[in-house]
Amino acid sequence: xxxxxxxxxxxxxxxxxxxxxxxxxxxxxxxxxxxxxxxxxxxxxxxxxxxxxxxxxxxxxxxxxxxxxxxxxxxxxxxxxxxxxxxxxxxxxxxxxxxxxxxxxxxxxxxxxxxxxxxxxxxxxxxxxxxxxxxxxxxxxxxxxxxxxxxxxxxxxxxxxxxxxxxxxxxxxxxxxxxxxxxxxxxxxxxxxxxxxxxxxxxxxxxxxxxxxxxxxxxxxxxxxxxxxxxxxxxxxxxxxxxxxxxxxxxxxxxxxxxxxxxxxxxxxxxxxxxxxxxxxxxxxxxxxxxxxxxxxxxxxxxxxxxxxxxxxxxxxxxxxxxxxxxxxxxxxxxxxxxxxxxxxxxxxxxxxxxxxxxxxxxxxxxxxxxxxxxxxxxxxxxxxxxxxxxxxxxxxxxxxxxxxxxxxxxxxxxxxxxxxxxxxxxxxxxxxxxxxxxxxxxxxxxxxxxxxxxxxx
Numbered sequence: 286x287x288x289x290x291x292x293x294x295x296x297x298x299x300x301x302x303x304x305x306x307x308x309x310x311x312x313x314x315x316x317x318x319x320x321x322x323x324x325x326x327x328x329x330x331x332x333x334x335x336x337x338x339x340x341x342x343x344x345x346x347x348x349x350x351x352x353x354x355x356x357x358x359x360x361x362x363x364x365x366x367x368x369x370x371x372x373x374x375x376x377x378x379x380x381x382x383x384x385x386x387x388x389x390x391x392x393x394x395x396x397x398x399x400x401x402x403x404x405x406x407x408x409x410x411x412x413x414x415x416x417x418x419x420x421x422x423x424x425x426x427x428x429x430x431x432x433x434x435x436x437x438x439x440x441x442x443x444x445x446x447x448x449x450x451x452x453x454x455x456x457x458x459x460x461x462x463x464x465x466x467x468x469x470x471x472x473x474x475x476x477x478x479x480x481x482x483x484x485x486x487x488x489x490x491x492x493x494x495x496x497x498x499x500x501x502x503x504x505x506x507x508x509x510x511x512x513x514x515x516x517x518x519x520x521x522x523x524x525x526x527x528x529x530x531x532x533x534x535x536x537x538x539x540x541x542x543x544x545x546x547x548x549x550x551x552x553x554x555x556x557x558x559x560x561x562x563x564x565x566x567x568x569x570x571x572x573x574x575x576x577x578x579x580x581x582x583x584x585x586x587x588x589x590x591x592x593x594x595x596x597x598x599x600x601x602x603x604x605x606x607x608x609x610x611x612x613x614x615x616x617x618x619x620x621x622x623x624x625x626x627x628x629x630x631x632x633x634x635x636x637x638x639x640x641x642x643x644x645x646x647x648x649x650x651x652x653x654x655x656x657x658x659x660x661x662x663x664x665x666x667x668x669x670x671x672x673x674x675x676x677x678x679x680x681x682x683x684x685x686x687x688x689x690x691x692x693x694x695x696x697x698x699x700x701x702x703x704x705x706x707x708x709x710x711x712x713x714x715x716x717x718x719x720x721x722x723x724x725x726x727x728x729x730x731x732x733x734x735x736x737x738x739x740x741x742x743x
Contacts, residue, residue, distance in 0.1 A: 289738055292320040294394040296385060297419070298401040299326060299350075299378055300363040301559055302639055306421045306500065307398065308336050308343075309527050313730045315339035322392045324348050324385065326361035338530060346388060351380040364559050375478035375486075378402060389414060395741055398498070403481070403489040415740055417522075418494040421638060423501060424509040424521070425666055426659040429459055430469065431487055432516045442470045442484070455508035458669020464684035465661045472658070496520040496740055500527045500638070502729065504719065505671065522736045525729025526642060526720055529621065536622040543583075543612065544623075550630030553582035553695060554649065556620050557635040561656045565589045567685065569600045571654075572613065574691025576603065580631075580699065581610040585618040624649060631699055633691075636660035641667065646720050650698035650709060652677060654686070673713040674698070675705065 295311055297303040304325065311321045320342050325333070327347030337343050350361055356373045360366050366374060382404055389397065389412055398419040399405040406416035420427065431437060434451035447466035450459060461469070477483035491497065497519050499510065514521045544552060553575060557563070563571065568589035575582040592598035595615035620640070624632060624647045632647075634640045636655040641663060644651055651674030655664040668676040675697045678690040700706040719725070 289741075290318050290320070291395040291737065291741060292322065292392070294322045294324060294389060294392060294397040294414075295419075296324045296397060296399050296402060296405065297421075299329075299361060299374060301332075302637060303400060303421050304329065304333060304362070305336065305529070306527075306639065307419065308333055309529050310398070310419065310500070310524055311343050312336075312338045312530065313524075313527060313726075314734070315342040317730070317734060318342070319734070320344075320394075322346050322388075322394060324388060326350050328359070329361050335533075336529075346392070348381055348384060348388075350377050353377045353380070368560070368562075372475070372477050375401065379404065379478050382408065386412075396495075396737065399494075400490065401477075401486060403486045403493070406490070406493040406495070415495045416493075417496050417498050417737075417740075418490055419498045419500075419524075421500065422659040423638065423663060423666065424499050424506050424513050425457070425459060426662040427491070428454060428509050428513050428516065429662055430473070431484065431491065432513075434516060437484060437488055441474045444470050446470070453512070455512055457508075457665075459662055459665040461661060462679070462681045462684070464680075464682055468657070468684075469661075491517055491519070494519065496522055496736075498522045498524055498733070500524050500642075502526060502720075502725075505716075506666075520736070520740070522733055523729060524733050525726050526645075527730075528642060528646065528720075528726060529639075532619065532621050534619065534622070536619055536626065540583075540619070540623060540626075544626050544628040547581050547628045549627045550649070551581060552626075552628045553578065553580055553631045553633060553699075554585075554623050554629045555582065555633035556585040556618065556623075556640065557587065557654075557656065558637045558640060559587070559617070561635045561637075562587045563589045563656075565591055565598055568592075568598055570686060570688045571691055572603055572611075573600055573688035574695070575611060576607055577688055577692035578695050578699075580695065582607075583612045583614065583618070583623065584633075585614045585616075585620070588615055631695055633695065636663040636667070638663060645673070645713070646717055648714075648717070650674070650706075650713060652691075652694045652698055654691075654694075671712060671716060673709055673716055675709060 295307045297307040324346045330345045353373050353376050396415040397409050398417050409416040429450050432451040444467045447461050473484040474482050510521045589598045629649045632644050632649045633652040653664040653674045653676040655661045664676050667674045675694045677686050677694045679686045697705050
């Protein structure tokens with residue numbers, strides 16, 4: 286059965302991870318002839334244009350962000366701001382509702398994909414447009430944190446609530462440590478936008494949409510999808526892994542030269558994304574952990590809290606002791622290309638969903654060091670459910686890790702002889718083969734298109 290061609294509007298949260306994730310699925314839909322209108326802050330368009338593989342079908346619609354007192358002028362995405370100001374950016378995004386209404390009236394799409402704009406389903410319903418929650422976090426995370434079983438309309442979550450999953454959550458390795466549960470309980474009740482908490486925003490978004498779409502495979506997270514479908518009483522559609530297309534650029538010469546000095550699978554690569562900022566003491570422990578391994582490494586890290594330059598944050602004598610075998614980079618690096626380089630044998634990641642997707646289709650082994658939010662649950666899925674990586678041990682109460690814990694996790698995955706190293710290598714190879722199997726991604730996207738077509742006809 287051939288689906289009709291349809292027109293989709295996209296309006297993701299103003300974070301680069303969300304914007305790029307929405308652009309990846311836009312490319313997959315446009316590849317099948319569907320039209321996409323991508324609503325985005327006007328000055329951010331230039332940062333993402335090169336990812337648009339179908340400019341004849343994917344149109345960027347510039348949105349002017351209303352100014353909110355306290356937001357630096359010109360800030361458009363979370364990458365422009367410290368975490369403490371993200372709520373103000375959400376307030377600004379909520380103020381775009383009249384602009385979005387005008388745009389949707391003019392564009393007349395069949396459906397709109399959204400995530401944090403909880404008011405969009407009601408607006409779309411008024412205009413006869415289907416609203417789909419395209420969720421960039423895993424179904425396991427949504428089920429664990431905001432399942433209706435938790436009765437969130439009646440009470441706020443506490444640390445004690447979040448240590449364990451909801452009563453009928455699928456059997457899994459997912460459980461939170463006290464410091465993780467404490468941080469998540471606090472963040473869910475904090476304001477996120479004007480006069481609304483993060484949790485209220487998510488609850489309304491999930492319960493008022495026409496269907497929920499996840500970027501995952503049934504083979505990996507099917508139990509969590511079924512659980513959510515039952516709990517939310519919503520159709521759950523799966524888009525498959527939705528890999529970013531291979532980069533059209535080549536690896537910078539400095540990295541080609543540097544990595545070329547080392548044997549295959551002998552280099553540690555560490556990258557923590559655009560928004561993960563470590564405290565100074567943890568930044569030092571991480572680097573000292575890499576030093577302890579005596580293995581070559583590249584660490585792409587944001588400037589730690591309170592430091593003026595990357596080098597000023599180094600442990601004393603670190604540069605001299607690791608000269609020739611260690612590089613710490615404070616700027617953006619070509620993560621996809623470095624991950625696929627034959628010299629890289631280990632990837633130390635903050636467990637953002639985009640980074641994990643890129644890592645799973647490469648051969649380097651995973652060391653998991655989650656930093657915040659859904660990353661904790663992603664880490665448990667990887668280390669516990671799928672057993673494809675090793676998590677760095679942290680203090681359960683305060684979440685701090687030591688150089689020795691970093692070194693141990695790296696050595697565990699790099700050691701061909703150890704039982705743990707053998708297990709994660711075997712499992713990673715199995716899942717990598719599955720994810721790269723011929724036709725997998727296309728079959729998922731084709732099935733999603735059929736589900737969207739059926740939804741339009743319902």
